[in-house]
Each structure stands twice: as C-alpha cells, then as structure tokens.
Amino acid sequence: MLLIHCPYCEEERPELEFRGAGEAHIARPANMAEISDADFEKFFFIRDNEKGVVYERWRHIHGCGRFFNAARHSVSDKFIMTYKAGEKKPKITKTQIDAVKPPAKGTPANEPVWTVGGKGEAK
Amino acid sequence: MRRFSAFAIAREALRHHKGWEKQWVSPEPKASYDVIIVGAGGHGLATAYYLAKEHGITNVAVLEKGWLGGGNTGRNTTIIRSNYLYDESAGIYNHAVKLWEGLSQDLNYNVMFSQRGVMMLAHNVHDVQVFKRHIHANRLNGVDNSWLTPEEAKEFCPPLNISKSARYPVMGAALQRKGGTARHDAVAWGYARKAHAMGVHIIQNCEVIGINRGADGAVTGVETTRGTIGAKKVGVVAAGHTSVLMQMAGIRMPLESFPLQALVSEPVKPCFPCVVMSNTVHAYISQSDKGELVIGAGTDQYTSYSQTGGLHIINHTLDAICEMFPMFTRMKMLRSWGGIVDVTPDRSPILAKTPVRGLYVNCGWGTGGFKATPGSGHVFAHTIANDAPHRINEGFTLERFRTGRLIDEAAAAAVAH
Numbered sequence: 298m299l300l301i302h303c304p305y306c307e308e309e310r311p312e313l314e315f316r317g318a319g320e321a322h323i324a325r326p327a328n329m330a331e332i333s334d335a336d337f338e339k340f341f342f343i344r345d346n347e348k349g350v351v352y353e354r355w356r357h358i359h360g361c362g363r364f365f366n367a368a369r370h371s372v373s374d375k376f377i378m379t380y381k382a383g384e385k386k387p388k389i390t391k392t393q394i395d396a397v398k399p400p401a402k403g404t405p406a407n408e409p410v411w412t413v414g415g416k417g418e419a420k
Numbered sequence: 421m422r423r424f425s426a427f428a429i430a431r432e433a434l435r436h437h438k439g440w441e442k443q444w445v446s447p448e449p450k451a452s453y454d455v456i457i458v459g460a461g462g463h464g465l466a467t468a469y470y471l472a473k474e475h476g477i478t479n480v481a482v483l484e485k486g487w488l489g490g491g492n493t494g495r496n497t498t499i500i501r502s503n504y505l506y507d508e509s510a511g512i513y514n515h516a517v518k519l520w521e522g523l524s525q526d527l528n529y530n531v532m533f534s535q536r537g538v539m540m541l542a543h544n545v546h547d548v549q550v551f552k553r554h555i556h557a558n559r560l561n562g563v564d565n566s567w568l569t570p571e572e573a574k575e576f577c578p579p580l581n582i583s584k585s586a587r588y589p590v591m592g593a594a595l596q597r598k599g600g601t602a603r604h605d606a607v608a609w610g611y612a613r614k615a616h617a618m619g620v621h622i623i624q625n626c627e628v629i630g631i632n633r634g635a636d637g638a639v640t641g642v643e644t645t646r647g648t649i650g651a652k653k654v655g656v657v658a659a660g661h662t663s664v665l666m667q668m669a670g671i672r673m674p675l676e677s678f679p680l681q682a683l684v685s686e687p688v689k690p691c692f693p694c695v696v697m698s699n700t701v702h703a704y705i706s707q708s709d710k711g712e713l714v715i716g717a718g719t720d721q722y723t724s725y726s727q728t729g730g731l732h733i734i735n736h737t738l739d740a741i742c743e744m745f746p747m748f749t750r751m752k753m754l755r756s757w758g759g760i761v762d763v764t765p766d767r768s769p770i771l772a773k774t775p776v777r778g779l780y781v782n783c784g785w786g787t788g789g790f791k792a793t794p795g796s797g798h799v800f801a802h803t804i805a806n807d808a809p810h811r812i813n814e815g816f817t818l819e820r821f822r823t824g825r826l827i828d829e830a831a832a833a834a835v836a837h
C-alpha cells in the first residue's frame with residue numbers, strides 16, 4: 298500500500314483513504330463539440346503510460362475530499378512530490394529522479410526491482 | 421525433434437532418461453529476419469508458431485528481454501472461458517477455446533487443458549439480469565453458457581456457501597461448461613518447442629531498445645541490447661510494456677499499465693472441482709492439478725511497472741473467498757506475486773496493423789489474456805503474414821478509439837477488471 302502525502306491536509310496517509318484518478322494535466326477542451334475525432338481520441342483515450350516519472354491525479358476521498366496531483370516513479374512506485382490541483386506541472390530534476398528510481402542493474406523478469414528499505418541498493 | 425509419446429517414455433525409462441533432447445536452443449541472433457516478434461510470452465510464441473505452421477514463414481525471431489514465459493504468461497491464474505457479450509469478443513475468445521481443445525495434440529505437448537467449467541456467481545438482481553443477458557447473447561453466438569439456480573450451483577461446486585445469511589447471498593450462477601484451466605508454463609514451452617522445431621529463433625535476454633525505420637517510414641528492424649537486427653515486419657506482443665515499445669516508433673497508445681496480483685495456497689488434496697468467479701464480491705478461485713488454490717486478485721488503482729501491488733488488494737479478495745467458501749478460512753497462503761497488465765479504455769484487445777508500415781501490435785488484453793493465447797496468436801499471425809486482419813480480429817483495431825466503434829466489454833461488465 299502506498300503512503301500518500303495530501304498537500305491540503307499536509308500529512309502522509311495510507312492509500313486506502315485515496316482514490317486514484319488517472320493521468321494529470323490533461324485539459325478538457327473548452328470547445329468539445331467542435332474538436333476533431335483525432336483530438337477527442339487524444340484527450341479521452343490516449344495516455345502517456347510512462348515507464349518512469351508519471352504525473353497523476355489523486356482524490357483524498359476519505360479525508361478532505363479534494364483532488365490533487367502527484368509525480369511518482371512508475372517502476373519503484375515512490376512519490377517524488379504531491380502538489381495542489383491547478384499548480385503547474387513541476388519540472389522534475391535528475392537528482393529527484395535518482396532519489397526514487399530503482400537500481401540500474403538489469404533485473405530478471407520475476408525479481409522485484411526495488412528493495413523494501415527504500416535505500417535503492419540492489420539485493 | 422523427437423515426438424513425445426508413451427513409447428518415448430518407455431524407451432527413455434530403459435535408457436536412464438539420457439535421450440531427452442533440449443526443447444529449444446538459444447541461438448545467436450542473425451543479422452535479419454522476415455518477421456520479428458517482440459515478447460516471448462504465450463501470445464508471442466503462438467504468433468511465431470502459427471506464422472511457421474499456417475503461413476510457411478519460418479525466418480522468424482522471437483525476442484525476449486527476460487526469459488520465455490516469464491511475464492504475464494507465468495503469472496496469470498490460467499482460466500479459460502469465452503462467455504463475453506459482444507459478437508467480436510465471442511468470435512475471438514471462442515476461436516481460442518476451439519484451438520485449446522486440440523492444442524495438446526497439435527503441439528504434441530500436454531498443456532493440461534481441463535474443461536472443468538467456469539461458474540460466475542450472481543449476488544444481486546443486476547448480476548442476475550446481466551448474466552442472463554450474457555447467456556442469451558452467448559447462445560446466439562454459439563458459445564456455451566447456461567443458468568444455474570443456487571442449489572444447482574451448489575451441486576456443481578459443493579464447497580460453495582449458498583446460505584441466505586451470507587453477506588451477499590448467491591442468487592444464481594452462469595456456468596460455461598467448456599471453460600476451465602490449462603497449465604500456463606506448458607503453453608509457453610509447447611509453443612516454443614514446436615516453433616523452434618520449425619526453424620523459429622527464440623532469443624532470450626535480448627531487450628528491444630529501439631524500432632528502426634527507413635526513409636519511407638516503414639520498419640527496417642529493431643535495436644536490441646544484443647545489437648541491431650533487421651526485419652521486414654515487426655510484431656509487438658509485449659503486454660504491460662506495449663506503450664513503451666510503441667513510443668519507440670512514435671505511436672502513443674490508448675493503454676494504461678496496472679499491477680494485477682495473484683496468489684496460491686499450500687497444496688491440498690482435490691477439493692475444488694471447477695473455477696468460480698464472482699465479480700461483485702471479487703472472488704476468483706480454482707485449484708491447480710498440483711493441489712494449490714489459485715486465486716486472482718484485482719488491479720491496483722495506479723499505473724505501475726513494478727510487478728508488485730498492495731496487500732490490501734489481496735486481502736479484499738481473500739475476505740470474499742472466506743465468505744463464499746468457509747472451508748478455506750484456515751487455509752495457508754503460500755506465495756503471491758504481481759504482473760503488469762495493459763488495459764484499454766473498452767477492455768477489449770488491440771490486434772492490428774499500425775500507422776507505421778510493417779509494424780503490428782497485439783496488446784490490451786488487460787486482466788484476461790491467457791484464455792485467448794491460441795486464438796490471439798492464430799489471427800495475429802494471419803494479420804502479419806497477409807498485412808491484413810483475419811475476419812475474427814477485424815474489429816480489434818487501433819483506430820476504433822478514433823472512430824468510436826468500441827467493443828465495450830468494460831460496460832458489459834462480464835469480467836472482473
């Protein structure tokens with residue numbers, strides 16, 4: 298289970314209190330009736346699904362009830378940061394990524410790619 | 421390649437089992453192939469096998485970044501069924517069931533396909549109506565499915581708790597008698613062995629890190645951790661990593677990758693005769709021939725490539741299993757693991773050509789790809805060989821998310837997502 302820092306409650310709470318709400322920073326077109334099928338597809342269906350840093354929405358549904366955004370590494374599942382809805386997509390630095398990314402060595406398909414201690418060293 | 425038979429077992433027994441051959445070898449990659457399949461899971465190996473068998477294309481390499489069958493093929497709960505709502509889905513999943521029925525003979529490899537029946541429980545009026553609708557739709561499509569009362573369900577699966585005092589009492593069940601299980605590893609091994617025998621190269625520990633394209637935009641091959649390999653056609657069959665691979669050819673996909681977990685108990689004597697699924701309370705259970713209870717949990721709520729998920733997801737499914745099958749409350753669980761599943765917006769797969777010439781994709785099987793393995797490989801091989809889809813996978817295009825012709829099994833809610 299993830300531990301998630303709610304930027305409104307300003308504390309780390311268990312994932313059970315939250316509802317994931319998909320990729321963040323996808324703006325709903327204001328002129329929905331006029332956009333092309335291709336643009337609608339891009340808005341509604343196409344996703345980055347990045348292996349690495351992902352930007353995603355969460356809702357603190359069993360807490361303050363508010364939506365916020367998070368930057369997380371999708372291989373280690375560790376959060377880089379969470380930030381309030383409406384704030385600009387943050388630029389994530391290499392140092393921030395290095396702090397959360399799994400060990401660089403090639404990992405066989407059935408071995409976990411991260412260690413529980415969170416130090417990031419290979420087993 | 422020597423055939424497996426009762427005679428072969430007797431012969432080897434007399435020779436101290438020294439005559440068994442390697443099932444497949446690990447060759448060095450050639451400079452180029454006619455077709456490269458990215459991903460040596462069940463679907464990829466089946467594709468290579470049917471390319472060789474049905475279309476005579478044997479200059480094929482299957483590239484695998486880990487080892488053969490080490491991804492979702494080795495991680496799923498091995499359930500086979502075809503009771504989907506829409507015509508397209510019924511077409512492809514039932515095509516697979518028909519191939520499953522002859523697969524052990526076809527491959528000369530025992531995939532332990534067992535049609536022990538898949539029973540889906542209804543716990544409320546909505547479930548009853550939805551399942552009955554499915555049964556009627558299935559019958560029109562020639563797919564086996566029938567309705568059972570709670571008593572009939574109990575008779576078919578004696579451990580089931582049909583007490584009215586259960587938190588969500590059983591109101592009936594849809595039973596597909598032709599559904600069942602197969603041995604997942606044997607499927608990968610059987611396809612690999614037969615494909616290898618027909619000249620297909622299976623290259624493991626070879627990760628694709630780029631897709632090369634010529635001046636005209638068409639595919640010319642792939643970059644791998646073992647060097648450049650040329651190919652006229654490339655088929656991506658990479659499940660959870662499809663988005664990553666397709667990005668290498670500049671294509672953004674309508675996919676999200678989620679962790680999906682499964683677990684097994686300690687092995688016990690045969691006590692559970694069929695497969696039982698309940699989408700409402702999320703129980704999903706069968707017993708392997710080895711004796712373990714095989715239990716499927718749900719997906720986590722966030723995208724991930726970590727091949728692991730939260731313990732509360734597993735807890736949730738075990739709660740339901742203890743309620744529906746009280747005799748399992750003291751069973752010890754032995755192992756749990758996660759795989760990464762690629763989920764499409766309509767929960768139907770994509771088996772299609774792509775905007776890039778020579779590039780084909782077979783993905784989006786989400787939480788239920790194993791059951792389709794032979795059918796998927798069969799029609800995908802046809803799509804690659806003829807540069808045109810088979811009648812069965814015509815609808816499973818990449819463009820349907822633009823045109824709106826979805827195959828919306830997500831809304832049909834027949835499957836546990």
